[in-house]
Amino acid sequence: MTQENSLRILAAPVDHNDHDNKAVQTMSVFKSHIAAMSAYSPPLEGRDPEQHLLLDFNERTLPVSPQVRQALLDYLNNDRLQMYPNYGELTERIADYNGISSNQVMITNGSDQGIDLIIRASCREGDEAIIPGPSFAMYYQCAKVENLKIAEPQYTREEEFPAQAVLDAITPATRLIVIANPNNPSGTAVSRETIIEIAKTAPEAAILVDECYFEYTQSTVSDLVNDYPNLLVTRTFSKTWGLPSIRLGYVISSPDNINALLNVRGPYDVNQFAVVAATAALAHPEYTEDYVREVMTVSKPLFEAFLVNKQIDFWPSAANYLWTFPDDPDAINRHLQANNILVRPKADQQGRLGLRITLGNKAQTERLIQVLDEVIPTP
Ligand SMILES: Cc1ncc(COP(=O)(O)O)c(C=O)c1O
Structure with a gap:
């Protein structure tokens, strides 16, 4: 067998795109349960703080000190x-x-x-x-x-x-x-x-x-x-x-x-x-403390009052985000995106889709409320 032929024979069963291919699986150097897992890939694509109000990753919404x-x-x-x-x-x-x-x-x-x-x-x-x-x-x-x-x-x-x-x-x-x-x-x-x-x-x-x-x-x-x-x-x-x-x-x-x-x-x-x-x-912990105070004592009560007024269900939260369950989460998410506001869709244990919304400072929360108000009727 020429060297070229032997290489071709060795190479033949390796098809990296075919996960059902037995030859590929038995040749994996990794533990089988790891090969069977999927990666944790959060939806990062297209996030741009210049363009978007980022309320989708529970981040601080203001720059550092x-x-x-x-x-x-x-x-x-x-x-x-x-x-x-x-x-x-x-x-x-x-x-x-x-x-x-x-x-x-x-x-x-x-x-x-x-x-x-x-x-x-x-x-x-x-x-x-x-x-x-x-x-x-x-x-x-x-x-x-x-x-x-x-x-x-x-x-x-x-x-x-x-x-x-x-x-x-x-x-x-x-x-x-x-x-x-x-x-x-x-x-x-x-x-x-x-x-x-x-x-x-x-x-x-x-x-x-x-x-x-x-x-x-x-x-x-x-x-x-x-x-x-x-x-x-x-x-x-x-x-x-x-x-x-x-x-x-x-x-x-x-x-x-x-x-x-x-x-x-x-x-x-x-x-x-x-x-x-x-x-x-x-x-300089004051940058963190001031931000936390504004989010928790101004923005969050403001947004909670809005949700109650609109009769939108949400989970009680100890943090800077609220898991909300409006009637048509997909339509609301599209409207938010069209207005450059990103939030995170998350389903509950029954498969009901909710929107997890991070809260920023007062001005950002007022903008969020104004955009949501355009698409959610007051009961
Ligand atoms: C509950 C919880 N733990 C940990 C993390 C990850 O934090 P870090 O950026 O420090 O890895 C997150 C990020 O969203 C989180 O929500």
Whole structure:
């Protein structure tokens, strides 16, 4: 056989577009359950802050402070890009901000990485995970990568967080319970007592409390991490701090847990832009505090009053977004898009389509209300 022929024969069965092709599947170097998964791909295309009012990702709708921008420019101008990241005192600053000690904190590449590391470090293939739903896609994604058996008790309008169903789902094989506080998309808050009860009932499971929206709620269990060694809290600079692009989150847990997680995180997983930006942001918390105050005490009550007036159903929310259920969500979404306002369609557990709407400042909320008013009749 010539070399050319042998190459052709070897190449023949490999058709990368044919997922039913047995030859391709048996040749995959990856675990079969990973090959069978689909990627988490949020609808990012076409989002443009110059053109759109972005109310679709629960982001801060205003730019970051001049101090953060200046710190990043200074960093660039100081010719430091060729150096590996140096985290300096960032962990201490985050600990100070939270009133805890620095050995209870680990910085991560967004809270997504914190979620991933906690699940990877605590669960083995086939372990059971309880992830109440509907909720944030990354929990399911990371649990599926580890090939966990996922129980998904459902949030409801009546009960909100399905506390009893979560407690009932706990078995000796449960290694992970996710509590999004507040939940995305519903905005549902979970009480401290409920979190403690779950942590006590499943002492061998990692209790991942996602406090991504902490600054809006001011509700935390970070003070309990030394009392409950299975408690792990994730946080982020992506939302209220307005820095999703630089990817910085952190985990709060007992010093032993933090040491174990540091064995898994890479030494440079957090980049230096994140360190520079977050350090500058933490030096001026008033930008975050003022924004949070306006969203929660002005914009949110304004929008809730509008929804009540229009008799539009929505879930009670502890965060900066509301999951709303107008009569014709598709038509309303089209009208919003035509007016350059982006929101996120999200179906509930019965398949009823709702619109999750992030709230911005007062002027942005008034614009949102004005555009919605054009398309939603007053009853
Ligand atoms: C509940 C929840 N957790 C975590 C995240 C991800 O945050 P990060 O940007 O820090 O990875 C989001 C983002 O939408 C979220 O809604």
